[in-house]
Amino acid sequence: MKQELGGQPLWVWLAGAAVIAGGYLWFKHKSASTAQAPPAAGSGGGKSTSKSSFTETITELHSNPKPRRKRKA
Numbered sequence: 001m002k003q004e005l006g007g008q009p010l011w012v013w014l015a016g017a018a019v020i021a022g023g024y025l026w027f028k029h030k031s032a033s034t035a036q037a038p039p040a041a042g043s044g045g046g047k048s049t050s051k052s053s054f055t056e057t058i059t060e061l062h063s064n065p066k067p068r069r070k071r072k073a
Contacts, residue, residue, distance in 0.1 A: 003010040 005013050
C-alpha cells in the first residue's frame with residue numbers, strides 16, 4: 001500500500017519537509033551565533049563610525065571619478 005500526496009510518494013514530501021526544516025534551523029543558528037560574536041580586533045568597534053566619516057564616504061562614492069593620466073607611447 002503506497003500513499004501518495006499530489007501524485008508524489010509520501011516519503012518525497014517528508015524528505016523535502018525535513019530538508020526545509022533543517023535549513024531553517026541551521027540559518028537561525030548561524031544568524032544567532034554571528035549576532036552575539038564580539039567585534040573583531042582592529043575593526044574599530046563596529047558601530048562607532050561618526051556621521052562626518054559616513055558623509056565623506058557617501059560623497060566619495062557619488063562623485064565623479066578622478067581623471068587618469070595618459071601614458072606615453
